[in-house]
Amino acid sequence: MELVSKRFADTAVVLPRGRIDHATAEQFKAALAPHLASAAARDPLVIDLTGVEYISSVGLRVLMLASKQAKAQGCALAVCGLQPVVREIFEISRFNLVLQVFPSLREALAALSTEALAAFGAA
Amino acid sequence: MLVRFWGTRGSIPVAMTSAEVKRKLVTALVAAAGRGLDTPGKARAFVEWELDFSVSHTFGGNSSCVQIDTGGPDYVLCDLGSGARVLGNNVLATGGPSGHRFHVFMSHLHWDHIMGFPFFMPAYLPGNHVRIYGCHDGLEEAFRRQNAAPSFPVDFSRMGARIEFVRLEPERDYEVAGLRVRAKRQHHGGDSYGYRLEHDGKVVVYSTDSEHKQDDPEQVKAFVEFFREADLVIFDAQYSLADAISVKEDWGHSSNVVGVEMCQLARAQRLCLYHHEPIFDDERIATLLAETRRLEEITRGDHRVEVHAAYDGLEITL
Numbered sequence: 001m002e003l004v005s006k007r008f009a010d011t012a013v014v015l016p017r018g019r020i021d022h023a024t025a026e027q028f029k030a031a032l033a034p035h036l037a038s039a040a041a042r043d044p045l046v047i048d049l050t051g052v053e054y055i056s057s058v059g060l061r062v063l064m065l066a067s068k069q070a071k072a073q074g075c076a077l078a079v080c081g082l083q084p085v086v087r088e089i090f091e092i093s094r095f096n097l098v099l100q101v102f103p104s105l106r107e108a109l110a111a112l113s114t115e116a117l118a119a120f121g122a123a
Numbered sequence: 124m125l126v127r128f129w130g131t132r133g134s135i136p137v138a139m140t141s142a143e144v145k146r147k148l149v150t151a152l153v154a155a156a157g158r159g160l161d162t163p164g165k166a167r168a169f170v171e172w173e174l175d176f177s178v179s180h181t182f183g184g185n186s187s188c189v190q191i192d193t194g195g196p197d198y199v200l201c202d203l204g205s206g207a208r209v210l211g212n213n214v215l216a217t218g219g220p221s222g223h224r225f226h227v228f229m230s231h232l233h234w235d236h237i238m239g240f241p242f243f244m245p246a247y248l249p250g251n252h253v254r255i256y257g258c259h260d261g262l263e264e265a266f267r268r269q270n271a272a273p274s275f276p277v278d279f280s281r282m283g284a285r286i287e288f289v290r291l292e293p294e295r296d297y298e299v300a301g302l303r304v305r306a307k308r309q310h311h312g313g314d315s316y317g318y319r320l321e322h323d324g325k326v327v328v329y330s331t332d333s334e335h336k337q338d339d340p341e342q343v344k345a346f347v348e349f350f351r352e353a354d355l356v357i358f359d360a361q362y363s364l365a366d367a368i369s370v371k372e373d374w375g376h377s378s379n380v381v382g383v384e385m386c387q388l389a390r391a392q393r394l395c396l397y398h399h400e401p402i403f404d405d406e407r408i409a410t411l412l413a414e415t416r417r418l419e420e421i422t423r424g425d426h427r428v429e430v431h432a433a434y435d436g437l438e439i440t441l
Contacts, residue, residue: 022343022388054422057364057381058337064368085421092414093364093380 003031008109008123011044011116017051020059029062036066042075044112048105050081060095067099076100080108124325124441125192126355130185130206131433133331133361133376133398134235137184143404150178177409182399183435185209186235187331189357193322197224197300201318201329201357203255206435207239214245221250226300229257230331231315232265240266241275251284256291256299258306258316263288291316307349309333311375319349325441326353328391331398333359334367334374335381343385350389354441357433358382360396360411379415386428387419394419395431395439408432 001024003016012035020028035045047063049055055063063079070077078100082090090096102108109117130136151174160166170179188206191199198214200207214223223245230236245251255262266288270279291297293306293316306316310333317330328350337343350356361376379396386394396415399408412432419428431439 022340057378057384058343060364060380061337061368064365068369088417088421089380092418093378095365098365098369 001027001031003028005035008117008119009113009115011046011109011113012038013046013048013105013109015048015051019054020052020062021054021056022058025056025058025062028059029065032062032066036069036073042073044076044078044116045070046105046108046112047077047079048081048108049079049083049086050105052086053083055086055089057093060089060093063095063099076112078102078108078112080105124322124327124354125194126327126357126439126441127190127192128188128206128397128433128435128437129190129210130188130202130204130239131182131397131399131435131437132184132186132401133359134186135401136186136205136235136238137401139181139184139405147178147405150174154178175409177405180434181405182408182432185435186238187230187398188239189329191302191320191322191327193301195301197226199300199302199320200225200227202230202236202331203227203238203240203243204236205239205242208242208244209435211239211243211245215248220245220248224252225254227253227255228304228306228318228320228329229255229259229262230309230317230329231311231313232257232259232261233313233332236332237265237269241270241277246282246284246286247277249283253284253286254289255287256289256297256304258291258293258308259314262290305349307346310336312373315375317349319353326355327441328353328356330357331359332375333377335377335385336368336372337381343388347385347388350385350391352389353386353391353393355393355395355439356382356386356389356391357395357397358386359398360415361398361400379411380418383415383419383422383428383430387422387424387426390426391428393429393431393439395433395437397433399433 001018006013080102185206186204187202189201267279303321305319309315315332320327360379364378364380367378416430
């Protein structure tokens with residue numbers, strides 16, 4: 001599992017790649033932590049799952065903890081770009097009902113920050 | 124080995140409402156229109172083979188009780204929820220009033236898992252023998268208190284069968300009624316215990332009222348070993364994963380998603396969704412089953428897990 005990050009104006013975007021399962025969930029959690037820490041300034045955070053081919057319950061748990069932390073900090077968190085298998089896992093686990101899920105990064109940014117959307121369009 | 128489900132509902136028994144019965148009848152009658160079902164045989168075949176399960180059957184409403192039938196003379200059960208009432212009546216109807224021996228492995232002592240015992244008729248009849256096994260300190264007290272004023276009109280002392288309580292230690296093998304049995308402590312309010320039961324090369328794991336938080340890799344590994352290559356894992360799937368790790372965290376139940384993952388990791392043969400959420404109707408449980416089968420399919424590696432949803436009356440032959 002790899003994780004890279006980008007920034008569009010006030011919004012941080014993290015892009016994990018590969019499988020998020022029992023073997024990699026802790027790594028995903030650790031990689032996400034600094035972004036959540038910087039989100040303390042209430043900047044929105046988007047987790048773009050375009051590069052994730054599979055996520056297990058442990059990976060979903062990391063997303064739930066991230067969502068709880070973001071909520072406590074008063075910042076918005078969204079996920080986007082679910083591949084078909086990951087989208088089905090979200091639906092079966094009902095995670096699509098408890099997290100903000102968008103089809104694409106553009107749509108996620110449009111919902112969270114007009115500045116970030118503008119920066120994304122200019123990039 | 125045959126596994127019979129007498130009670131499969133979680134938390135509290137439920138009954139179908141007349142509105143649900145009417146909805147099933149309307150759906151069935153519309154589906155039967157123009158089919159010429161003019162004999163009981165034709166109608167029975169249509170109901171059995173052509174209607175969806177959620178229309179032609181019900182998953183049922185009795186609380187936890189499962190029978191492990193090894194073909195031996197004794198009855199082996201897991202839990203004494205309201206399903207035990209039906210089992211007890213069936214035993215008396217088919218085998219006469221006395222001479223029966225029951226071995227019952229208790230997951231825990233919450234109400235829905237013991238509430239069938241005051242209505243378990245074999246316990247009132249001399250000549251029967253009931254051995255109740257469990258790992259909780261208050262095992263006997265819970266049963267005696269339930270069969271006493273002000274909770275019940277007939278005191279425990281009026282039960283005519285020979286009733287024994289047997290304390291087990293978790294993580295230790297026991298031989299009972301031809302089965303090798305091992306208990307494992309599970310995360311649930313006041314603790315619960317799962318059982319791995321082995322007989323003649325077949326393995327059943329009864330794991331209900333167990334929350335798998337998945338945050339401790341050692342715990343995950345320990346449960347995967349407990350489920351290892353089981354022929355059947357009876358698994359508490361009362362909540363969705365999202366509920367189990369958010370609003371219902373620490374309520375002590377698990378999900379279909381975790382059930383599939385653990386059975387895949389353990390290379391179990393069959394997963395049976397169990398302890399159904401009491402607010403779910405038949406259509407909702409059927410949808411849950413279909414989704415779980417789909418999840419197993421899209422996440423399958425080189426090992427297939429057969430997925431079932433328990434219903435009162437289900438029999439699985441191993």
